[in-house]
Amino acid sequence: MHLLDKLSRNLKWWIRHKIEARVWRKRLFDVPAPQKVKWAVLDRHKIPGATWVETGTYLGDTTEFLAARAAMVCSIEPADALYQAGSRRFRNQANVRLLHGTSETIFPDLLKELRGKVCFWLDGHASGGVTFRGVLSTPIMNELQDIEASLPNFSSIVVLIDDMRCFDPSIPMYADYPPRAKVVDWAERNQMTWHIEHDIFVAKRD
Numbered sequence: 001m002h003l004l005d006k007l008s009r010n011l012k013w014w015i016r017h018k019i020e021a022r023v024w025r026k027r028l029f030d031v032p033a034p035q036k037v038k039w040a041v042l043d044r045h046k047i048p049g050a051t052w053v054e055t056g057t058y059l060g061d062t063t064e065f066l067a068a069r070a071a072m073v074c075s076i077e078p079a080d081a082l083y084q085a086g087s088r089r090f091r092n093q094a095n096v097r098l099l100h101g102t103s104e105t106i107f108p109d110l111l112k113e114l115r116g117k118v119c120f121w122l123d124g125h126a127s128g129g130v131t132f133r134g135v136l137s138t139p140i141m142n143e144l145q146d147i148e149a150s151l152p153n154f155s156s157i158v159v160l161i162d163d164m165r166c167f168d169p170s171i172p173m174y175a176d177y178p179p180r181a182k183v184v185d186w187a188e189r190n191q192m193t194w195h196i197e198h199d200i201f202v203a204k205r206d
């Protein structure tokens with residue numbers, strides 16, 4: 001990338017972060033937090049040298065953030081237009097692997113391949129607009145079930161799940177989401193420590 005392109009890109013991000021921080025302050029730091037704060041959570045809990053698996057590439061901004069810090073990022077996106085845009089964005093980035101499909105269809109084969117240190121950013125869900133919507137608006141319980149089946153292959157694992165505020169099916173717009181307690185049960189059943197930070201569920205096992 002040319003120096004000028006790099007500078008204008010950095011300026012664009014700087015402006016975006018400033019605006020998001022100002023809006024967040026106006027919202028009295030309520031959830032959801034700005035992207036920069038979420039990225040800080042991912043960075044704080046990453047396992048050095050691990051492979052990242054992201055569900056829901058969307059525009060690829062977090063994919064790029066992770067790729068700058070990780071050995072390999074596998075990112076899954078079912079929406080055709082988003083997958084194609086992502087493929088163009090990362091065509092020259094050797095440590096980014098984009099996978100076209102839902103996590104329900106891709107996880108079983110992908111997880112069979114993975115060994116060692118793995119971090120998951122589970123963020124694939126219907127979000128309106130050009131984003132994909134499956135039978136359920138979130139595949140999270142499927143994803144957790146597949147991860148559980150692969151646990152013996154991982155030497156250490158971190159699972160980060162976004163949008164914990166939505167995990168309350170008594171709220172009509174989140175009727176497809178499991179209750180938070182189900183996610184906590186999953187973590188505890190698998191001897192993982194867990195906590196919630198800025199609306200992100202963080203589960204870990206060494």
Ligand SMILES: C[S@@+](CC[C@H](N)C(=O)[O-])C[C@H]1O[C@@H](n2cnc3c(N)ncnc32)[C@H](O)[C@@H]1O
Binds near residue numbers: 078127130
């Ligand atoms: C909130 S966005 C992801 C944002 C992105 N991870 C980031 O951090 O910038 C959710 C994405 O998940 C995708 N999605 C929806 N259902 C999915 C599924 N079953 N499996 C994988 N991704 C899914 C949507 O198309 C959308 O692009």
